[in-house]
Amino acid sequence: MNCVPRRTSSSREQRNPQSPEPLELGLKGQRAFVLGGAQGIGRAIAESFCDEGCEVGVFDRDPQVGSLSKELSAITKTFCGDISDYGEVQAAAEAFGPVNHVVYAIGIGSGKF
Numbered sequence: 001m002n003c004v005p006r007r008t009s010s011s012r013e014q015r016n017p018q019s020p021e022p023l024e025l026g027l028k029g030q031r032a033f034v035l036g037g038a039q040g041i042g043r044a045i046a047e048s049f050c051d052e053g054c055e056v057g058v059f060d061r062d063p064q065v066g067s068l069s070k071e072l073s074a075i076t077k078t079f080c081g082d083i084s085d086y087g088e089v090q091a092a093a094e095a096f097g098p099v100n101h102v103v104y105a106i107g108i109g110s111g112k113f
Contacts (some may be wrong), residue, residue, distance in 0.1 A: 021041060028053030030100040033093065038062040042105030049101070050074035057096035059089065083108060 009029035032049040038043040049056045051074045058068055059079040069075045077096050081088035083106050093099075 025052055027101075029055075031055045031096075031098065032101040032103065033057045033058070033059070033096055033099045034103045034105060035059045035089070036104065036106035038065040038068065038106070042103070043068075045103050045105055046075065047072060054101070057092075057099070059083070059092050 027049065030052075032043055032046075032054045034046045034049070034056065037046040037056075037058035039062065040097045042058075042060070046056050046058050046068070055075060056072070056075045057077045057079070058065055058075055059081060061080065061082055063080050065080050069078055079088075079092035079095070081092060083089060
């Protein structure tokens with residue numbers, strides 16, 4: 001893969017001015033679905049897909065997930081639900097449609113530790 005530095009500024013550059021020049025990964029126009037994307041690492045991943053020009057869907061249990069589409073225009077659909085409920089995840093995936101990339105950025109445990 002040939003990675004070429006971008007010439008335009010991105011939100012990633014604005015967040016950390018000391019970061020290296022962002023790369024153009026050739027993802028423009030692709031679709032990504034990020035589970036657990038409302039905050040933390042999942043949100044950073046969703047933002048990175050937005051920076052790359054992807055159409056992004058985000059699924060999270062945090063009711064504030066809906067506000068992401070106002071903050072990041074590339075996030076076209078947000079879904080609030082429980083990742084442990086297969087029906088909710090399946091319904092969200094069907095509503096968003098076909099994707100090129102799926103990211104599971106969810107920290108979920110058994111409660112035993």
